[in-house]
Amino acid sequence: MAERALFAKTRFQAKESRLAYLLLLPSVACILGFMVYPLISVGLMSIFRTNRLGWLQKFAGLENYYSVMGDKEFWQITGRSILWTTLAVLSKTIFGMVIALLLNVKYFGRKIARMLFIAPWASSVPISVLLWSWVYHPQFGLLNHTLKMTGITNNPPVWLGYPLSGFIAAIWVDIWIGIPFMALVFLAGMQAIPEDLYESADMDGVNAFQKFYYITLPSIRRILQISTLLSALWTFNDFNSIYILTAGGPVNMTDILITSIYKNAFVYARFDKAAVMAIITFIILTILSSIYARHYFREEN
């Protein structure tokens, strides 16, 4: 009897499994079509010479890789991409945390404040960046106009005209767009912290910073880890901010890997070189994700 029941359960499970596989099929097909196939295709491009349409012409082995890695500019761009990601993610995390703390405090108009803070994230990224390009405009821009009107300076910088100021201007736009996401995620984490922890802390005479350091921060640590990882992946591949504002200029000194890949592929029609750079970007991001994932799951265990 027990054996029959077990057998019946197994058959049931087998049928359920079949249905599960069936339901998984569309997702698997999408992943194969939209992720695995392009990856293989780019991998092939990187070891072949390609024509100006990206069609494979002649096997080149690792020659394309040697050529890209022997180029000093490639390493400058890679270094700049890492700097770009580090600065942007760090800033988004700090600003996001501060804003989440402010939005977590109870006060009149908190709901409106939350809605306003989400606005940059909810709007279209290219349109936001285009608006910022007008904010930075040397003659008609809101920023320079404000700097002049308030008497801060009569000679404001040409934000997008120089490598350093262009880089700072672009990084600020990326931060501005990314802060709401971080703030929202942190806020969700903070709202899950039991109130009584803070009440006990109040009774023990703990100050605000200690409450943040000993209660809030450890409680949202896992959210912090996963959101910074996601943010790092998105920031590393943020094409819009740089390409729309400076197009990587002047003299390619604000280029990051993703903008350089685009230029090589679609402006210069050098698909083999672009493919090598894309594969290197993929490897960098995979390593970053793996380190994070190992750390994350080890802690979970």
Next chain:
Amino acid sequence: MRRIRFGKHLTVLLAMIVLMGLPSMSFAAGKTETAAGAASTATLFWAGYDGVTEDYRKGLQDAFNAVDPAYQIDIVPVPWDQMKDKLTTALAGGKPPDISIIGTRWLLEYEELGQLAEPGAYVGKATIDDIFAGAKEGVVKGKLMGLPVAAGARFMAINDRIGKGVPKTMEELREMAIAANDPPNQYGLFMVGQKNTELTEFAYYLYAAGGDFFEKKADGTFGKSTVNSAAGVKALSFMNQLANEDKVVQDGYLGMTRIQGHPMFYADKIGYVMIGAWVDSAMKQAGSTFPVTYAQIPPFAGQKSTPLIITDSIAFFSGAKNLKAAGKFVDFWYQSEWKGKFDELAGFPPITKKASTLPAFNTPMYKVMSEASVNAKGWPLIATWDQCQDQIWDAVSKVYLKLATPKEALDAAAAAIDKINNIK
């Protein structure tokens, strides 16, 4: 019980198929709508020109589609700065449009890849004969591979309220710009400092100095880069002098593309600007009221006037399926009032004899453009031009940023260009 469970599975499966199929069905439905009752529907990638409205595009499409149900057109609007990407993707994917508006210099690239079809095989002789001979620039290996759609020489627009007359030479232009300059109220001359799609700014001065981008071989092909010639260095030194020594150009020029900077001219803040035919309609749209004079871009002393001419073409793609319909559409467009209207809206001088008789083109600006066309020179027809022009842009930027002298920057650019073109 089993039947019920099987039925459930079947229902789920059918639901999934329907859900997955819906987008493709709606896509197909959309296609059917465009091609309603059509035997052959050609696709045209339609570049976005300033001034040419969506109403015009839709009107032209509807007008052609009403003529003969057997031949239809689907005019797909594409912004200019995305056209190359879209075409490359379409061609690489084996799904080219039947025809597309392209920059004439792209013809060589697509011809090398074996992607072009000769328009003469699909467009009527009467249409081709109606195009001015001088406008037929899209010739590759002796064959007309692109029909001109727009061609316009660049010229100078002078704000008569600020400017100090019409300069005969670049040296005179400098003196007049210095005299007109009164920052921040008004600036002598407009200059683009931020890299944008085309290298027009440097080309104006290079051609005015009698220079060129490449040496030209006897067989018509291009050789070594000559941007670092004496003329090239003179042109870039002069530009740098205007911008960084005389400071007669608008403040913040380094952070401005052409699109971002020209509104300063329309806003009555700049004396001299080297510009294209859109200036007239752009000024009207901006509500400019100052008097303006159009003149040739002056050469340097001792040189002859050689303005830059920009041409765009219509290319036919050999891998497409509806080339006959595409040819019929071009016949319709070029031989009707629609082409004249297009030229008028885009601000280009007419390239067909029929359109040139229209009164809209009898203005001082078109007169100056016609004169400029006589000695005008276009971009070099070279497949790697996008890479080459980026090298020159970088050289110009390096000089503006004081990272190199004009000679050093252009020497480096010429060496890089020769490397790109595998020339030793």
